Amino acid sequence: MAIKILSVDDELDMEMLIQQRFRRQIRDKRFEFVFAHNGTEALEKLSEDKGIDMILSDINMPGMDGLTFLSKINDLSNPLLKAVMVSAYGDMENIRTAMNRGAFDFITKPINFEDLEITINKTIEHIEMLVQLQKGRDQYIAIQKDLQIANGIQQSMLPKKFPAFPNRTDVDLHAFLEPAKTVGGDLFDFFLMDDGRLFFIVGDVSDKGIPAALFMAITKAIFKSHFANETCGDICDEVRQVNKFLCQDNSSFMFVTAFLGILNLKTGEIEYIDAGHEPPLILRKDGAVEVMKKKGGLALAIDDMFEYTSHTVMLNPGDALFLYTDGATDANNILGQRFGLERIQRLIAPLAIAGKPQEINDLFYKEVKEFIGDFAQFDDITVMTIRYNGPA
Structure with a gap:
């Protein structure tokens, strides 16, 4: 022209x-x-x-x-x-x-x-x-607007009504996701499978930004489709099917670490699968904070033939489960120091006996943000705390 x-x-x-x-x-x-x-x-x-x-x-x-x-x-x-x-x-x-x-x-x-x-x-x-x-400026503004819309969509997919079960006395739960960018690859979800069983999951996609957010949305949706229905079968069979689905056409070679389980609200038993995720903490009613022992498990979307096996752990009435993604432990400050799992244990120990899940999570969020300070948040941070109070 x-x-x-x-x-x-x-x-x-x-x-x-x-x-x-x-x-x-x-x-x-x-x-x-x-x-x-x-x-x-x-x-x-x-x-x-x-x-x-x-x-x-x-x-x-x-x-x-x-x-x-x-x-x-x-x-x-x-x-x-x-x-x-x-x-x-x-x-x-x-x-x-x-x-x-x-x-x-x-x-x-x-x-x-x-x-x-x-x-x-x-x-x-x-x-x-x-x-x-x-x-370039116009494109940047357009991308930022799209990212804000994507953030709104992603946040709308996550449970955000707390207390999660205001009419129940047997369980209390709170969770949050703080993305490092406008959108992120962490995920969490929870829902009652029936009156006596609670499904929960915390996961972390290997990438960041929009690609990870899309994979996160797919992962969350496919888990819900498998576990939030009356035909849900054995936890291992369902996870194997989810894994096969995520492996299909995975040309980007993304994967998802996840910790998921089903809490029996009558007995306190959790049947869980650890798909290469961070070990949760158990907050015992006597004030002890235990790190769950790792028992293997491959991240999802890597091997469509992998045979996932489940394990069990007991929560006694008054115990709580603290789940997190590696953005919580790997958070760095401007001095290059790592927040670390031991710091989390010391931080939440005073609330182990009677702290409400939201109180525990709010304390963690406040401390980790102060720790990061002006240093850029490197990774998405997701935390879920479940307090089991015993059968109603």
């Missing part, structure tokens, strides 16, 4: 000289010239033609002179429109005034057309650079 240049000069032969000197560029549709003979006429041209990219204007003209015209151009608030001013060699005071008013460059009369072409090309390069910068 031709660069459109508005030439403003009261000397009528200037139009002929420009068309003659730049005839090749005009023929090749590199340049297109529009002509005006004073500032007033030039403003009318600008109003009629929004495609003008550059202005070449004389300073000394009858009616509206070039300096006044330049001030009017500034009022248009078009940062991409650049003006090159033309004046006599000895007219340095007006040239200086023009530059102070925002002119991009200047040339002097009598015009050296080789110098004029160099100046025009330099101005065009600057305008094209500004156009690319503006496009």
Whole structure:
């Protein structure tokens, strides 16, 4: 597309000289010239033609002179429109005034057309650079808006009504997800499978950002479709089916670590599967904080033939389970120190006996954010605390 240049000069032969000197560029549709003979006429041209990219204007003209015209151009608030001013060699005071008013460059009369072409090309390069910068800025703004929408969608997929079970006395639960970016790859979910069984899961996708968020959404949805229905079978069989689904067409080679289980609300027994995830903490009613022993298990979406096996752990009435993703333990501060599992144990131990799940999580969140401080959060942080109170 031709660069459109508005030439403003009261000397009528200037139009002929420009068309003659730049005839090749005009023929090749590199340049297109529009002509005006004073500032007033030039403003009318600008109003009629929004495609003008550059202005070449004389300073000394009858009616509206070039300096006044330049001030009017500034009022248009078009940062991409650049003006090159033309004046006599000895007219340095007006040239200086023009530059102070925002002119991009200047040339002097009598015009050296080789110098004029160099100046025009330099101005065009600057305008094209500004156009690319503006496009990049617009794209960035559009991406940020899309990310905010994606964040809203992702957060809407997560349970966020707490207390989770206000009408039940046998269990209390609270969870949160703090993404490192606008959207993240961590996930959590929980729901009653029936009146006596609670399903829960905390997971972490291997990547970050939008790809991880999409994989997170798929993972959460497929788990719910398998466990939140009356035909749900053995936990190992269901996880194997979920794993096979996640392995299909996984060209990005993402994987998901997860800790998931079914809490029997009558007995306190948890049947769980550890798919390569961080070991939960058990907060005993006597104040002890135990780290669950790892018993193997491969992350999901790696091997579609992997045979997952379940294990059991007992929660006594008054015990609580604290689950988290590695963003909680790997959180770093500006000194490069790691928050670590031992710090979490010491932090929540005073609340082990009677702390409500939300109190425990709020304390952890406050401390980890203060620990990170002004240092950028490196990874998504997800925490879930389940307090088992015993059968109703």
